[in-house]
Amino acid sequence: MVRPRFSKLPPEQQQAIVRAAREEFAAHGFHDASLNRVIEAAGISKGSMYYYFDDKVDLFAHVVRIDLEQLFDRLGPFPVPDGGSADEFWSTLEGYYLRLMTALTATPDLATLIRGLLAASTTPVLAQAQADLTQALLPWLELAVIRGQRAGAIRTDLPSALLIAVVMGMGQAIDVWLMNQQPADADLAGSVGVLFEMIRGAVAPSKHAAVRKGGAPPPSE
Structure with missing residues (x-):
């Protein structure tokens, strides 16, 4: 520390x-x-x-943390879609993620640092650094789940904590893949679109999901 x-x-x-x-x-x-x-x-x-x-x-x-903070400051706050359709909800998130990956492509030193962090995350200090980043995202993720459920974009029959764990696990795998593959700018949007479609499919409302008890709507903020 x-x-x-x-x-x-x-x-x-x-x-x-x-x-x-x-x-x-x-x-x-x-x-x-x-x-x-x-x-x-x-x-x-x-x-x-x-x-x-x-x-x-x-x-x-410390260096990775500082550089990531500066990157997110330049990009602005994570959007939390409110209202609109399921397609609009996912389009907003995908657009921000694409901006993030585009910014990383334009800053190769930071991209190299992040690849190093992902590769060395078994080191306790670096694992804690990743955990700190995840914890900082948790309030945003919880709010995104609530609003995604309102928009019909996210299923309501499973606990929010489980949905977040699924998204975070898939998100980390996607981050690692994109950081290692380093797709060209012309291919980046297509790659992000396909990968987001995978995440969307994992948490989308199921046609066979049990109806919420009493027909209750998704939880409010």
């Missing part, structure tokens, strides 16, 4: 360390990256680096 002393550094010094780390991880990958090269590029001593971060894993998780 990032030590509090790091946040007390002047912003320009924080940026110098993050920039040096980003370049090293992007150029060599997580496993082959050298903390000594980061220290040299950042112009700090080895003792200072361990004063701010526990180890290379800790530094890597």
